[in-house]
Amino acid sequence: xxxxxxxxxxxxxxxxxxxxxxxxxxxxxxxxxxxxxxxxxxxxxxxxxxxxxxxxxxxxxxxxxxxxxxxxxxxxxxxxxxxxxxxxxxxxxxxxxxxxxxxxxxxxxxxxxxxxxxxxxxxxxxxxxxxxxxxxxxxxxxxxxxxxxxxxxxxxxxxxxxxxxxxxxxxxxxxxxxxxxxxxxxxxxxxxxxxxxxxxxxxxxxxxxxxxxxxxxxxxxxxxxxxxxxxxxxxxxxxxxxxxxxxxxxxxxxxxxxxxxxxxxxxxxxxxxxxxxxxxxxxxxxxxxxxxxxxxxxxxxxxxxxxxxxxxxxxxxxxxxxxxxxxxxxxxxxxxxxxxxxxxxxxxxxxxxxxxxxxxxxxxxxxxxxxxxxxxxxxxxxxxxxxxxxxxxxxxxxxxxxxxxxxxxxxxxxxxxxxxxxxxxxxxxxxxxxxxxxxxxxxxxxxxxxxxxxxxxxxxxxxxxxxxxxxxxxxxxxxxxxxxxxxxx
Numbered sequence: 001x002x003x004x005x006x007x008x009x010x011x012x013x014x015x016x017x018x019x020x021x022x023x024x025x026x027x028x029x030x031x032x033x034x035x036x037x038x039x040x041x042x043x044x045x046x047x048x049x050x051x052x053x054x055x056x057x058x059x060x061x062x063x064x065x066x067x068x069x070x071x072x073x074x075x076x077x078x079x080x081x082x083x084x085x086x087x088x089x090x091x092x093x094x095x096x097x098x099x100x101x102x103x104x105x106x107x108x109x110x111x112x113x114x115x116x117x118x119x120x121x122x123x124x125x126x127x128x129x130x131x132x133x134x135x136x137x138x139x140x141x142x143x144x145x146x147x148x149x150x151x152x153x154x155x156x157x158x159x160x161x162x163x164x165x166x167x168x169x170x171x172x173x174x175x176x177x178x179x180x181x182x183x184x185x186x187x188x189x190x191x192x193x194x195x196x197x198x199x200x201x202x203x204x205x206x207x208x209x210x211x212x213x214x215x216x217x218x219x220x221x222x223x224x225x226x227x228x229x230x231x232x233x234x235x236x237x238x239x240x241x242x243x244x245x246x247x248x249x250x251x252x253x254x255x256x257x258x259x260x261x262x263x264x265x266x267x268x269x270x271x272x273x274x275x276x277x278x279x280x281x282x283x284x285x286x287x288x289x290x291x292x293x294x295x296x297x298x299x300x301x302x303x304x305x306x307x308x309x310x311x312x313x314x315x316x317x318x319x320x321x322x323x324x325x326x327x328x329x330x331x332x333x334x335x336x337x338x339x340x341x342x343x344x345x346x347x348x349x350x351x352x353x354x355x356x357x358x359x360x361x362x363x364x365x366x367x368x369x370x371x372x373x374x375x376x377x378x379x380x381x382x383x384x385x386x387x388x389x390x391x392x393x394x395x396x397x398x399x400x401x402x403x404x405x406x407x408x409x410x411x412x413x414x415x416x417x418x419x420x421x422x423x424x425x426x427x428x429x430x431x432x433x434x435x436x437x438x439x440x441x442x443x444x445x446x447x448x449x450x451x452x453x454x455x456x457x458x459x460x461x462x463x464x465x466x467x468x469x470x471x472x473x474x475x476x477x478x479x480x481x482x483x484x485x486x487x488x489x
Contacts, residue, residue: 016070020086023065024143024151024178031061031149039489040147040477042172063088063117066178069097081184082140087117087177095279103184104275106132110282111311117177121170123400123444125345125372125410127224127240130212133377136168136397138183146175147473166468169399169460171445173481174472188242190252191224191278193271195264196237201361202354204235205409208373209350211239212407224278227371228265232361235371236265240278247272255281257306260296262288262368286311287370289414293317339416340425342366344432345444347374350407352439357411359435364428370412376404398464399481400442408441426450445485456482 034040043060066086075081081103085094091105092112098104105116109124118124119135120142132138142154144163154164167174194217198204204227211217211225217239224240246252252274255261261281264271273281285296293314294300301309321327328338342364348356350373357369376396395401402408417428430450436443437459443449451459465481483489 016068020066020070020084020179023086027061027063027066027145027178028149028151031145034061036475036477038477039479041479042176061176063176063178068093070179072098072101072103072184075184081186082181083184084179084181085116086179088115089117090115091119092280095276098184099187099276102187104187104279105135106138106183106185107135108279109135110287112280112283113312113315116180116182120168120177120180121172122446123169125374127226127238127372129410130225130373130375131215131223132185133375134168134397135182137377139164139180140183141181142167143178143180144175144472145178147478148475150472151178152472162468163472165396166398166461166464168397169445170465170481171484173478173484174468175478187275188244190243190246190272190274191240192243192247193273193278194220194239195266195269195271196239198235198237199233201229201232201235201357204229204237204371205350205354205357207237208353208371208409209407211237212350212373212375225373228262229357229361229367229369229371230266231367232358234266238265242275243272252277256284256309258298258301260285260288283311284309286314287412287414288368290314292415337418337420338425340419340428341416341448342428342432343414343416343447344429345410345412345446346432346436346441347402347408347410347444348436348439348441350409352441353409353411356435356439356441360411360413360432363431364413365417366413366415370410372410372412374402374408374410375406376402378404398461401461402442445481449486451486453482453486456486460485 031040040061043062067089068086069089070084070086072083073081083098083103090113091108094105094116095108107124107126107128109119109126114124116135120139124135140155142164143151144154144167145151146163152160152163154160154167156164158164163174167177196207196217198207207217208225208227211222215222220239221241222239223242225237227235227237229235247270249272252272253259253264254277255264255273256277261284285291290296290309295304295309331339353371360369361367394403394405396404419425419427426448429448433443433450442459445460449456456462460481469480479489
């Protein structure tokens, strides 16, 4: 059997590989040069975390040279195509470079500046997650710079299989992904959409179960599915499929300018977007959160430069407010109460999703809500290896212990609520955490968390985490997961 030909994106096929290996060596030397008695954190220009980190003065490790697609190996004989990519490659760059070769990652998180390493160490989801799981499930191999300063190659069944399994949801507390080999899938030019309305959340959840089981709806193949809940009696599933055609439209729809994607869900039954625009359909308006900045006001939107309608711009505005509290001071001058940030994504078992959403709509004054079905993969090379390596383990990723045979729905809500008289900041988030736990779900850790240490350890794999932390960061140069996720260090 002939070996598949490796493709690179440079004029000289060896240039990217050589430059990438040189960058790996430089990063290892840079880590060794940092003061050994001080903690370490990444030097990053952007972030998609909503925790306000405490200032530590810790030196920053620059990984910016580890960016881009290094090489692509086309699939042959039933094996998937793969790509070796730098750990700090943003999904925007990843999509731009892979689409020209006819591929996309199996899961492309919704925001452009999320990095592949960040999505693996901090989790990520999207509308393909009902069939392709989480981004780390498409990883075949990672080179990781550990807290001990070593570069190790972690695979599902190798010497560092413990690190491979524990790295997802570790948020950089075990080390940093320098590069990764990931599975790819073929892309088509367009994605055709159907927006199906439901008059109750329970009916929508029943439809989600059907789609997750059959990967079809009303006779059409479904490659992507997510949903929006506008209220108790108005919710929608958006069902997408790859296509080579415009499906009767004169041109693909464009939601990167005056039109707002989430409003089109209420206004249209069908739609077609280019593959590129579909993957970033939520980024232009940060789902619907751009309305907080006036960006959905027609007058302001006409004046807002199109290239600045994107999530990282809104995030910078939020970061400025977190530092200076300008709007908070204005609200107090107007006699308005302080507000609690409620920015979370939670995974709820499908059978309890309607119960959670009904509870949330009663108890928390935030709408709309985003719904994204998800199930861990059972196919693929990495999954097959893990089946053997984990000896039938039903929860193969210990720091985010979703069950392999369980179907889940991610519920996303991103806003703030007024702090009620007699209440304190964090009360609403604590109630949400308790309800998620009661229903057998899990909360992503990119935002504020309020768990006590014992509860956190029970929910996020403490027994499996400690020996791996001791092995790969014996001197504790990197903060622990609890310190990062709850104490915001």
